[in-house]
Amino acid sequence: MRIIAGKNRSLPLKTIPGRETRPTTDRIKETLFNIIQDEIPGSYVLDLFAGSGQIGLEAISRGAAYAVFAEQDKKACACIEENIRFTKSDRETKLYCADAVSAVRRMEGIYRFDVVFMDPPYGQGLEAEALSALLAAALLKEDALVIVECPLNADLFETEVPGYEVVRIKRYKTNEHVFLRPENVQK
Numbered sequence: 027m028r029i030i031a032g033k034n035r036s037l038p039l040k041t042i043p044g045r046e047t048r049p050t051t052d053r054i055k056e057t058l059f060n061i062i063q064d065e066i067p068g069s070y071v072l073d074l075f076a077g078s079g080q081i082g083l084e085a086i087s088r089g090a091a092y093a094v095f096a097e098q099d100k101k102a103c104a105c106i107e108e109n110i111r112f113t114k115s116d117r118e119t120k121l122y123c124a125d126a127v128s129a130v131r132r133m134e135g136i137y138r139f140d141v142v143f144m145d146p147p148y149g150q151g152l153e154a155e156a157l158s159a160l161l162a163a164a165l166l167k168e169d170a171l172v173i174v175e176c177p178l179n180a181d182l183f184e185t186e187v188p189g190y191e192v193v194r195i196k197r198y199k200t201n202e203h204v205f206l207r208p209e210n211v212q213k
Contacts, residue, residue: 027080030056032087034113041078042101049078050145050175054198058173059084061196061205062141065171066090069140072133072165074126074156079106079119081143086115094137096122096129126152127159134163142166145175154187161189161208172206 027049029037041049050058058081059066067089073082074096082093093115097103103123110119122129126146142160146152153174160166172190178201187206194205 027078028052029080029084029087029113030059032084032089034083034087034115037087037113039078039080039083039109039112040105041080042099042105048145049080054201055080055084057196057198058203059088061194061203062171062173063088065141070094070137070167072096072137072139072142074129074142074144075146075152076106076121077102077145079109079121081145082119083109083113083115085141086118087113090118090141092118092120094120094122094133094139096124096126098123098125126156130156130159130163130165133165137165138167139165140167140170142170142172143175144173148177148180157187157190157206166208168208170208172208174204174206175201176204178202 027039027041066085069090071082071085071090071093076095076097079095082095086093095106106121144156190206191209193207196203
């Protein structure tokens with residue numbers, strides 16, 4: 027696993043061993059960032075269920091102004107801290123070592139995000155809870171883009187998502203990215 031492009035291009039990143047996290051593969055990460063490349067420069071990025079922090083760190087490398095990570099696993103938090111130090115991204119990042127909803131509540135009134143990426147554990151229904159918390163805490167800018175990584179054909183977003191509009195679904199061999207925009211967010 028590595029940074030694909032930008033100022034930290036090719037720097038290797040650490041991940042925790044075992045199956046507690048599912049790091050997004052470099053190939054899928056590259057495809058994702060090709061899709062969202064115009065959203066990144068100067069943006070505030072939230073990496074929920076951050077794992078190793080690779081998505082937020084990739085965004086920083088590609089010109090995001092700031093990245094915030096939320097991760098509840100203590101080993102993963104230590105890994106994110108190591109990756110932040112290794113990429114010399116301490117000044118443009120913040121880590122909340124807490125579950126996603128608690129972290130989002132703690133961010134209320136502090137941040138407003140342009141891009142949110144979330145890769146929650148599959149099959150636990152955490153997507154809807156996190157999406158609701160983002161709206162309740164007013165963390166999304168008017169044209170924010172929220173990307174949810176989920177299992178392929180999970181049908182999580184086949185029906186309407188309260189407060190969000192599905193604008194794109196990108197399917198891969200084993201998973202998919204669902205791209206959402208908030209509805210009726212105030213500036």
